[in-house]
Amino acid sequence: xxxxxxxxxxxxLLGISELEPEEIALVLDTASAMKEVGARPIKKVPTLRGxxxxxxxxxxxxxxxxxxxxxxKRLSADTLGMTxxxxxxxxxxxxxxxxxxxxxxxxxxxxxxxxxSGAPHQLARTSRASIINAGDGMHEHPTQALLDAxxxxxxxxxxxxxxxxxxxxLVHSRVLRSNVLLLTRMGAExxxxxxxxxxxxxxxxxxxxxxxxxxxxxxxxxxxxxxxVQYERxxxxxxxxxxxxxxLFGLTPARLAGAAPDVIVMHPGPMNRGVEIDSAVAxxxxxVILDQVANGVATRMAVLYLLAGEKDGE
Amino acid sequence: MLLLKSVHVVDPAASRNGTFDVxxxxxxxxxxxxxxxxxxxxxxxxxxGCVVTPGLIDMHVHLREPGQEHKETVETGTRSxxxxxxxxxxxxxxxxxxxxxxSVTEFILKRASQAALARVYPIxxxxxxxxxxxxxxxxxxRAAGCVAITxxxxxxxxxxxxxxxxxxxxMFGMPVIDHCEDPSLKGDGVAHEGAVASMLxxxxxxxxxxxxxxxxxxxxxxxxxGDARFHVAHMSARQSLRAVREGKARGVAVTCEVAPHHFxxxxxxxxxxxxxxxxxxxxxxxREEADRVAMVEGIxxxxxxxxxxxxxxxxxxxxxxxxxxxxxxxxxxxxxVPLCLDRLVHAGVIGLPRLVELLAVNPARILKVPGGTLAxxxxxxxxxxAPDHEVTIDARALVSKSKNTPFDGWTLRGxxxxxxxxxxxxxxxxxxxxxxxx
Numbered sequence: 001x002x003x004x005x006x007x008x009x010x011x012x013l014l015g016i017s018e019l020e021p022e023e024i025a026l027v028l029d030t031a032s033a034m035k036e037v038g039a040r041p042i043k044k045v046p047t048l049r050g051x052x053x054x055x056x057x058x059x060x061x062x063x064x065x066x067x068x069x070x071x072x073k074r075l076s077a078d079t080l081g082m083t084x085x086x087x088x089x090x091x092x093x094x095x096x097x098x099x100x101x102x103x104x105x106x107x108x109x110x111x112x113x114x115x116x117s118g119a120p121h122q123l124a125r126t127s128r129a130s131i132i133n134a135g136d137g138m139h140e141h142p143t144q145a146l147l148d149a150x151x152x153x154x155x156x157x158x159x160x161x162x163x164x165x166x167x168x169x170l171v172h173s174r175v176l177r178s179n180v181l182l183l184t185r186m187g188a189e190x191x192x193x194x195x196x197x198x199x200x201x202x203x204x205x206x207x208x209x210x211x212x213x214x215x216x217x218x219x220x221x222x223x224x225x226x227x228x229v230q231y232e233r234x235x236x237x238x239x240x241x242x243x244x245x246x247x248l249f250g251l252t253p254a255r256l257a258g259a260a261p262d263v264i265v266m267h268p269g270p271m272n273r274g275v276e277i278d279s280a281v282a283x284x285x286x287x288v289i290l291d292q293v294a295n296g297v298a299t300r301m302a303v304l305y306l307l308a309g310e311k312d313g314e
Numbered sequence: 315m316l317l318l319k320s321v322h323v324v325d326p327a328a329s330r331n332g333t334f335d336v337x338x339x340x341x342x343x344x345x346x347x348x349x350x351x352x353x354x355x356x357x358x359x360x361x362x363g364c365v366v367t368p369g370l371i372d373m374h375v376h377l378r379e380p381g382q383e384h385k386e387t388v389e390t391g392t393r394s395x396x397x398x399x400x401x402x403x404x405x406x407x408x409x410x411x412x413x414x415x416x417s418v419t420e421f422i423l424k425r426a427s428q429a430a431l432a433r434v435y436p437i438x439x440x441x442x443x444x445x446x447x448x449x450x451x452x453x454x455x456r457a458a459g460c461v462a463i464t465x466x467x468x469x470x471x472x473x474x475x476x477x478x479x480x481x482x483x484x485m486f487g488m489p490v491i492d493h494c495e496d497p498s499l500k501g502d503g504v505a506h507e508g509a510v511a512s513m514l515x516x517x518x519x520x521x522x523x524x525x526x527x528x529x530x531x532x533x534x535x536x537x538x539x540g541d542a543r544f545h546v547a548h549m550s551a552r553q554s555l556r557a558v559r560e561g562k563a564r565g566v567a568v569t570c571e572v573a574p575h576h577f578x579x580x581x582x583x584x585x586x587x588x589x590x591x592x593x594x595x596x597x598x599x600x601r602e603e604a605d606r607v608a609m610v611e612g613i614x615x616x617x618x619x620x621x622x623x624x625x626x627x628x629x630x631x632x633x634x635x636x637x638x639x640x641x642x643x644x645x646x647x648x649x650x651v652p653l654c655l656d657r658l659v660h661a662g663v664i665g666l667p668r669l670v671e672l673l674a675v676n677p678a679r680i681l682k683v684p685g686g687t688l689a690x691x692x693x694x695x696x697x698x699x700a701p702d703h704e705v706t707i708d709a710r711a712l713v714s715k716s717k718n719t720p721f722d723g724w725t726l727r728g729x730x731x732x733x734x735x736x737x738x739x740x741x742x743x744x745x746x747x748x749x750x751x752x
Binding site: 017094095096114116117118119121122124125136137138139140171174177200201202203205206 | 507508509510511512513514515516517518588589590631634635636637638639
């Protein structure tokens with residue numbers, strides 16, 4: 001990293017792929033300051049007073065949506081949400097029309113989750129509001145990667161040089177893509193591990209070591225990130241059974257013994273206990289899973305603050 | 315009578331590539347030669363650089379009528395065709411209703427005759443409603459005017475159906491055109507399976523989904539033998555080209571076509587222009603550079619028989635969806651000639667005679683339709699090219715009812731100057747024709 005960034009270049013946060021290392025560092029530094037707000041008896045600052053933020057979730061989400069809402073409220077923004085079931089999308093309205101409708105209400109920011117990869121990018125092309133990608137299909141989930149990085153940095157004091165193993169359903173995971181981009185950009189050594197049926201083509205071209213042997217991935221790892229394996233992928237053509245998946249890829253205390261002694265274990269949630277992760281690990285001393293949840297609010301406050309920031313000078 | 319005086323004629327079927335006079339009498343080519351007598355004919359001299367070729371034939375076009383007239387009609391589609399230099403198009407049967415019976419074929423031909431622009435050769439369905447269960451009345455379709463059969467949009471569903479289609483269509487001398495794609499490997503794919511789709515989080519369609527099917531169909535064509543002919547629609551994968559080459563080397567009656575976007579673009583475009591532009595979504599998908607290069611090489615070495623556009627108009631509202639929900643397809647009739655001249659001829663890949671083979675001679679031969687040559691007695695279907703005239707593609711200015719092109723804003727060297735069907739100038743691009751009056 002050369003010079004420290006003081007602002008983000010884009011007014012949108014669509015993906016980690018668009019962030020320079022110094023911009024990532026800026027978000028993480030800002031998140032530290034925001035975390036302090038959450039520790040106060042009155043957990044609210046007036047930073048985004050008068051700003052309107054729409055949380056538009058075209059796909060079900062509990063934790064990401066709550067995390068964003070809490071972050072927005074702590075920054076005193078006016079927030080409102082739209083759910084899939086109650087929206088025009090379910091009535092066959094096009095994405096373009098939904099976008100125009102939202103625009104007409106002049107939001108300052110739109111936090112968007114969508115089942116289709118690239119939907120926020122399509123919206124950002126014409127949107128006057130800042131678009132924050134809260135997860136698009138199998139593409140990116142940038143705030144998850146940022147909160148993961150914040151959590152790692154909090155525990156390890158750095159990102160560069162760390163050995164990070166990411167294990168699970170790689171091909172369908174937006175968390176994987178954003179984390180690979182962020183961690184490789186910040187100088188970490190990333191190993192990706194999953195069954196051969198769930199490996200994305202060309203992942204090795206991103207500077208990632210790809211393996212289907214969990215022992216290889218875990219060897220000396222400083223950080224282990226477990227990815228959720230969807231129940232519907234457990235039977236059929238991807239995997240024979242949950243039982244076999246756990247036998248081959250489940251994270252157990254025995255397997256963790258091959259990692260670094262001070263290894264931390266992460267999971268973006270929701271967890272499938274006994275499928276990808278043994279409860280003894282999820283609840284054990286290695287786990288920072290609840291820290292991730294807490295840090296999610298601080299990191300999202302940082303993103304909202306930085307994207308809104310430029311208007312202060314106008 | 316019209317006498318094109320001292321014009322550059324490229325007519326490989328008649329072994330002509332040089333300066334000739336072309337005399338058109340009524341709807342026929344009367345004579346081609348040097349220093350033909352004027353004999354009361356109207357004499358037209360073309361500006362230097364113009365090239366007269368047999369009328370171009372696009373053997374893979376979706377005219378959308380009947381049923382999807384908001385995308386295109388026979389009238390707008392053939393207007394787009396002649397603006398693109400095509401004097402004839404073969405139209406795919408995936409209309410609504412499907413062209414699986416003579417009444418639909420007759421309707422399309424009636425519309426074409428009302429429009430009186432390009433010639434239209436309907437392609438009938440292999441199976442009823444293209445469902446892949448039961449053969450359509452192929453003899454009846456043939457009698458009504460169909461020139462080939464296909465279930466395009468869908469692959470011919472089973473090996474057995476393909477075998478029967480080859481056997482049955484062979485009786486009428488018709489080729490079976492197959493949209494080669496293994497449905498189970500394609501799955502929900504929307505882009506070429508490769509590093510770009512992986513990073514964009516788009517579900518992939520591997521090249522093998524196409525080549526497996528090409529290999530299946532080549533094996534079946536070999537099995538049936540006799541008059542069976544198989545034509546690969548919109549080939550995109552290098553593995554498919556390899557299979558076609560091997561099939562041809564064994565003497566199997568297989569031919570193939572490639573669309574201009576597959577020798578000009580790659581999947582890298584999905585990550586450009588802000589990403590996820592649905593005008594880059596088509597099936598088969600834009601593949602990787604090695605595939606694009608292979609297509610260019612197949613055009614150069616003669617393994618690829620035809621360039622066809624797979625003109626697939628879609629309304630802007632339909633394309634303005636999420637990438638994975640938007641329909642596959644782009645318009646191609648009006649961008650084909652500039653792309654071919656710029657990227658193939660001026661780039662030194664092929665000369666004009668070979669381009670005419672790809673765009674006129676071979677489609678006529680495969681479909682057994684008139685044209686493909688300016689030999690005396692042939693229909694007076696001519697395309698006049700202005701290979702050095704520069705054009706800038708403007709999506710909004712396209713004649714087609716739909717504007718879904720990935721080439722908006724491209725500046726290319728090579729244009730269509732005029733299109734003549736049955737001796738009648740149905741399209742004139744005066745800027746490229748100079749002072750000549752057709």
